[in-house]
Amino acid sequence: MKRPVPLAAAALTAKLKAGPDGFIRLRIDERDWIGLAMGCAEGLQDLLALWVDDDAAHMGLGVPALKLRIIVSVPLKHGSFPSVAKNHAAAIRLERALRDLRGVDPKGLPDQRNWIDHGKWPSPPPSMKKGAERPDTSYAFLAAEGEGLHQIAVGPVHAGIIEPGHFRFTANGEAVVRLEERLGYAHKGIEALCRGADIATAARIVARISGDSTVAYSYAFALAVEAALKWRPPPRAILLRGIMAELERLSHHVNDVGAICNDASVVVLHAHCTLVREDILRTSNQCFGHRMMMDCIVPGGVATDLSGEGADVIESLLMRCGAGFEAVVRVYDEAPSLQDRTVSTGVVSAELAKRFGAGGHVGRASGRAFDTRKNFPYAPYEELDFTMALHEEGDVDARVWVRIEEVRSSMALIRQMLKLLVPGPLMSAMPKARAGEGAAMVESFRGDVFAALRLDDTARVANFHARDPSCFQWPLLEAAIEGNIVADFPLCNKSFNCSYSGHDM
Amino acid sequence: MRSLLFRSLIDGSAVVAPPQPGSAAVAELAQTLGQQARACLGRSLAIREVDAGSCNGCELEIHAINNPVYDVERFGLKFVASPRHADVLLVTGPVTWNMRQALERTYAATPSPKWVVALGDCAANCGVFAGSYACAGAVKDIIPVDLHIGGCPPPPIEILKGLLALVAEMKK
Numbered sequence: 001m002k003r004p005v006p007l008a009a010a011a012l013t014a015k016l017k018a019g020p021d022g023f024i025r026l027r028i029d030e031r032d033w034i035g036l037a038m039g040c041a042e043g044l045q046d047l048l049a050l051w052v053d054d055d056a057a058h059m060g061l062g063v064p065a066l067k068l069r070i071i072v073s074v075p076l077k078h079g080s081f082p083s084v085a086k087n088h089a090a091a092i093r094l095e096r097a098l099r100d101l102r103g104v105d106p107k108g109l110p111d112q113r114n115w116i117d118h119g120k121w122p123s124p125p126p127s128m129k130k131g132a133e134r135p136d137t138s139y140a141f142l143a144a145e146g147e148g149l150h151q152i153a154v155g156p157v158h159a160g161i162i163e164p165g166h167f168r169f170t171a172n173g174e175a176v177v178r179l180e181e182r183l184g185y186a187h188k189g190i191e192a193l194c195r196g197a198d199i200a201t202a203a204r205i206v207a208r209i210s211g212d213s214t215v216a217y218s219y220a221f222a223l224a225v226e227a228a229l230k231w232r233p234p235p236r237a238i239l240l241r242g243i244m245a246e247l248e249r250l251s252h253h254v255n256d257v258g259a260i261c262n263d264a265s266v267v268v269l270h271a272h273c274t275l276v277r278e279d280i281l282r283t284s285n286q287c288f289g290h291r292m293m294m295d296c297i298v299p300g301g302v303a304t305d306l307s308g309e310g311a312d313v314i315e316s317l318l319m320r321c322g323a324g325f326e327a328v329v330r331v332y333d334e335a336p337s338l339q340d341r342t343v344s345t346g347v348v349s350a351e352l353a354k355r356f357g358a359g360g361h362v363g364r365a366s367g368r369a370f371d372t373r374k375n376f377p378y379a380p381y382e383e384l385d386f387t388m389a390l391h392e393e394g395d396v397d398a399r400v401w402v403r404i405e406e407v408r409s410s411m412a413l414i415r416q417m418l419k420l421l422v423p424g425p426l427m428s429a430m431p432k433a434r435a436g437e438g439a440a441m442v443e444s445f446r447g448d449v450f451a452a453l454r455l456d457d458t459a460r461v462a463n464f465h466a467r468d469p470s471c472f473q474w475p476l477l478e479a480a481i482e483g484n485i486v487a488d489f490p491l492c493n494k495s496f497n498c499s500y501s502g503h504d505m
Numbered sequence: 506m507r508s509l510l511f512r513s514l515i516d517g518s519a520v521v522a523p524p525q526p527g528s529a530a531v532a533e534l535a536q537t538l539g540q541q542a543r544a545c546l547g548r549s550l551a552i553r554e555v556d557a558g559s560c561n562g563c564e565l566e567i568h569a570i571n572n573p574v575y576d577v578e579r580f581g582l583k584f585v586a587s588p589r590h591a592d593v594l595l596v597t598g599p600v601t602w603n604m605r606q607a608l609e610r611t612y613a614a615t616p617s618p619k620w621v622v623a624l625g626d627c628a629a630n631c632g633v634f635a636g637s638y639a640c641a642g643a644v645k646d647i648i649p650v651d652l653h654i655g656g657c658p659p660p661p662i663e664i665l666k667g668l669l670a671l672v673a674e675m676k677k
């Protein structure tokens with residue numbers, strides 16, 4: 001093989017047309033595969049996802065500036081493919097997970113430790129390649145040596161009402177020298193459960209990948225199914241999806257702002273934010289029949305309608321929410337004691353956010369101008385108007401402000417969608433079953449959710465892969481906490497608010 | 506800040522009326538709570554939450570019962586940071602194999618008498634995750650359970666009803 005050189009995805013795809021889902025699909029050889037990975041490391045494109053299906057490894061790549069998305073595939077050779085992580089660190093954990101779950105060997109993967117497989121499963125995942133070796137599950141944390149260093153081990157059961165995960169801090173006095181995360185505790189085998197399932201069953205499973213992003217996941221799954229089957233949801237359903245997605249975003253952003261203040265010991269703001277959040281959840285329940293709108297978005301449309309009064313109910317919710325939340329924002333903006341905790345705490349550099357393709361508030365607080373709704377818009381966002389929140393500082397404070405601005409834009413978006421809402425059906429009939437592929441990206445409150453789906457000719461799920469935004473945010477938390485005091489970890493962690501379940505799947 | 510604090514004082518209360526203890530919960534507890542268990546802890550219970558592999562939907566609603574609307578602390582129920590301080594383990598999720606040991610250890614670290622509440626459909630029967638190679642089972646398959654609160658996720662008012670039933674039964 002000739003020496004690979006950094007390759008821009010755009011150079012490979014100049015004359016190719018994207019599928020109905022907006023992705024160009026391309027089979028390439030190992031040299032180009034490595035070249036594209038090197039291109040990711042050089043910032044020529046973003047790594048969106050990495051997965052294995054059938055006898056090939058697949059890599060999702062994005063070039064937001066060109067509105068270009070591409071899925072490249074390289075055939076597996078004796079169960080192995082050239083490691084992307086060897087050139088591009090953002091892929092390390094993705095490839096470690098692939099080793100554990102698929103039994104493939106990403107050749108040259110710099111970190112050979114297991115990730116999702118903790119050595120506890122009585123039988124290997126059914127998705128494992130036949131005869132593949134299971135990874136060695138003894139686990140060595142990275143060493144940190146030096147005088148005066150001590151370690152603090154936290155989790156998987158945490159002190160608060162939090163998901164399970166393990167954090168290993170190495171500290172020098174109060175200052176964190178290194179944080180190493182150990183995840184995978186919430187692994188439920190979701191991709192394997194989806195395989196072979198009919199669409200409706202798989203939709204219910206996907207809706208529970210990360211409960212806090214249930215609307216976003218159902219949305220992404222629906223888009224992927226619809227692309228695979230050339231299924232067009234009716235216009236009313238498209239707008240209702242958007243309204244639900246923004247209600248979900250609103251509820252979490254409001255809550256996170258409060259929770260961050262809580263971790264900075266200003267409890268009263270948290271209490272106020274939880275009241276606003278409760279109002280949103282109750283309204284969601286009243287309008288769509290479930291507080292978190294679980295299973296409300298389904299392939300082909302939506303499962304519940306918004307009544308005529310429902311629109312008014314949401315309007316008045318927005319009035320109350322706006323007032324309640326702005327009161328909190330005023331205090332946040334004026335309280336130096338609070339900003340003393342958040343400003344310059346937990347900084348993520350712009351360089352790192354870009355390299356890891358960090359989405360959501362983590363990326364946008366560190367100058368990465370990426371929002372799926374803007375860069376790769378899906379219905380109904382093409383016809384809606386909003387400004388992307390963007391900050392440069394990369395600290396806890398910037399992540400708070402991104403959320404604050406997104407609360408405002410979400411409310412404006414909901415108002416726009418309510419105006420556009422026309423009567424009509426909620427579902428369109430499912431087309432005849434056929435084999436097909438579809439991929440989708442949806443902006444959850446946390447960042448871009450990626451989903452790739454392959455259906456067999458009976459329209460059952462032949463393969464499903466999802467990548468949570470947390471996958472590219474968790475590694476940055478390790479960087480953000482470095483040099484901060486241990487006591488600021490909860491604050492930094494909350495300002496990220498990564499999903500454990502979404503990451504572990 | 507001061508005006509917000511002041512307004513919070515005079516704005517009136519957001520709290521919902523206390524619900525009746527859930528009748529299904531009372532019936533289940535009549536079966537599970539032994540005589541010795543009722544040897545009173547007063548009206549106060551310390552709860553330790555354990556996520557044994559949930560999708561985090563259940564956690565969101567557990568957070569909600571701590572908000573000023575449901576205000577679970579007015580019933581003497583308080584979430585604590587360590588199982589060693591806890592009377593009750595509130596467990597969510599299908600128990601994943603990767604969390605099984607941590608759950609067992611948390612249970613062992615909780616001093617007796619102790620009670621276990623399995624919250625959510627996953628905790629009761631693994632929910633949509635049933636049959637996965639990665640799930641060890643429902644909570645009752647791993648540690649003894651005294652009360653189930655169903656739902657996906659259970660709304661906060663249902664969580665309150667279940668927990669109130671636990672307090673009420675303990676007073677007997």
Ligand code: SF4
Pocket residue numbers: 208211558559560561562563597598599624625626627628632656657658659
């Ligand atoms: S019961 Fe529902 S909300 Fe709770 S953990 Fe299971 S899937 Fe999530």
